[in-house]
Amino acid sequence: MRWLTLYARSRQVPASFAAVVISAVAVWALARDGGGGPGDPRLSALVLAAGVTAASIGLGGQDVALERTAAIRWVPRRAAHVLLIGTVVGAVLLAVQTMGEDLATTAFVVRDSAGLMGLVAVGATVFGAQYAWTLPISWLSFSLFAPPSTNTPTQVATWMLLPPGTAAGTWTALVLTVAGTAAYAVAGPRR
């Protein structure tokens, strides 16, 4: 238990969690004024991206090199950390929307939070935890302004906003989830 508490503190978990909750509640409040209307995928994608972005700073500790010297099995812990980010971010949105306004379907939330979680894990592995947020934010802005299209490359590029059940969207999210979680679990954050 003590290890968990210390680990959570070193990964800025309380601050990240507060940011996740605040962003979800803020967007939910905005949506209630009829900003986007129900079923608008952009707002829910934005909440999820903001959530994983806030949580991504915890993918690296105070001193990555020092942590690596600890004689514990990092792989399952790191994998659990990534999976927990996706679960919490998705769950917060689902919990917030049970209070009223429907933002997105469960399938959409599951796909997007899984894919985005993989994306920040990739970012943390490749660029380091403090730069991991650039990937989901760039990708989200790319898909927000890309015109809707039915050809596969564009569908892959805008996977976050596709309706749930679209093959291209599901597969992209799946690939990102698996690749991101595996890469982070094995390699860890970049030093």
Place this chain on the structure above:
Amino acid sequence: MNVRVLRIELRRSVALWAGAVVLTTALAFLYLLSGPWWNGTALWTAQWTSMALWTRSLLIFLWPLAVGLGALQGLRDHRSNVSELLTSTPRPAWHRAATLAGATAITLASAFGLLVLQGAVHVPAVTEYTHLGWLPISLVGALSLVAGAVLGMGVARALPSPLTPPVLAVCAFLFTNFLRQVPDSLESAVPTAMVPNRISLLSPPVAGVREVLLTLSPSVHVGQTLWLLGMIATGFALLAAATPRARLLALTPLLAGAALALLVLPSDPRRTYVVDEAAAAMVCDGPVCVTKAHQTRLDDLAGPGRKALRLLHDALGGQAPVAIRESTALRSLSDAPERPRDAVLFDFDDGVIATAKGEELTRALVAQGMAPVCFARSDNESGTSGELAGQSVAAGWVLGDLKPLGGTVHSLRDQLDLARPVWKELKALPRSEQLSRIRAMHAAAVSCKGDPLDVLAGGESR
């Protein structure tokens, strides 16, 4: 010495990365996706102003990135735990702040400059209309990236937490999105935002371009520059400030800039996006006129235009239009285009005119002269198939054979299916009866009352 410091700063900071991220994201967006910036008359390489406005509209996601990357930069000292060490050095804090901000400013401004240069390579090949009115648009764009990054640095220095960069980036993203101006509107001819116009202009991105003749008015540039300078001053002061009181004071320029900007910025979207008078000036070849922005197309248009006017005169006599002009009036998406009696008004947004050459162009101009459209055709509007079929029958009557008009979303076969029965019926009538129906159709089309095809088929005009 200073150059050496700057070089070290460039090597040791995210400055170069920030420039690279901004440039590659923007280029990837422009070149990998085919959106409205590649289509129609207002595509991003159509004219200098369009190029400047389209590249600046990309700030909607580049600006939040610049803010976030600036914040990362501002966290560096905190991350390496040297803040305390550095306060003990005799060198004033603003020296270090200046090198840090300077390196990022240089890379971000050059990244935006390269993006504009990339557009500038395309433009001269397409248009002969050269002017410098577009330059302030791009300069304010580059300044806004610098201002965003410096503000990000300052805020991160004041609130040193790893959470600052992502939170700032997401907040900036929300800021640019909620204040976004949208060009496609049914109510307004110029881009408008959900929030009051003055507030929406505090966000650096501009709307995408739908009308090639639109440009930003000078008061917008002045107001935005004031606001951005205030932002830079605050960011810089936050970077150099050490005490909480100095940090609070550092917010003054930001507030002052906002207040001044709100005084200067226009409150009306119509005075934000104005018609570029120089670009809209008419260049004529006899009775055929186009705007200066489309001067290159005059040569192709003059011959067919003269021929079309001659044919129209033979067909309509005294009621025939005597000139052909490009339309310059601003129009929202639902409005009917202008239809004067004395001139044929056309728009290069209309695929029927824009894609036609030679004989086809004569036919398209005759069609537009006989039955000017009430429902505009463009990339965002489809027109009606009845109107199009009516136009092809009218042009066919003048030229002697029925041919469909290409370049629209309606298929040629559907158009002919609609037009052929009317055409057969019309040709079977005696000459005088044909003439009276044609004249009735012309009158109906000019006053926008009734479908030209119905009138040609003998129906009453409403």
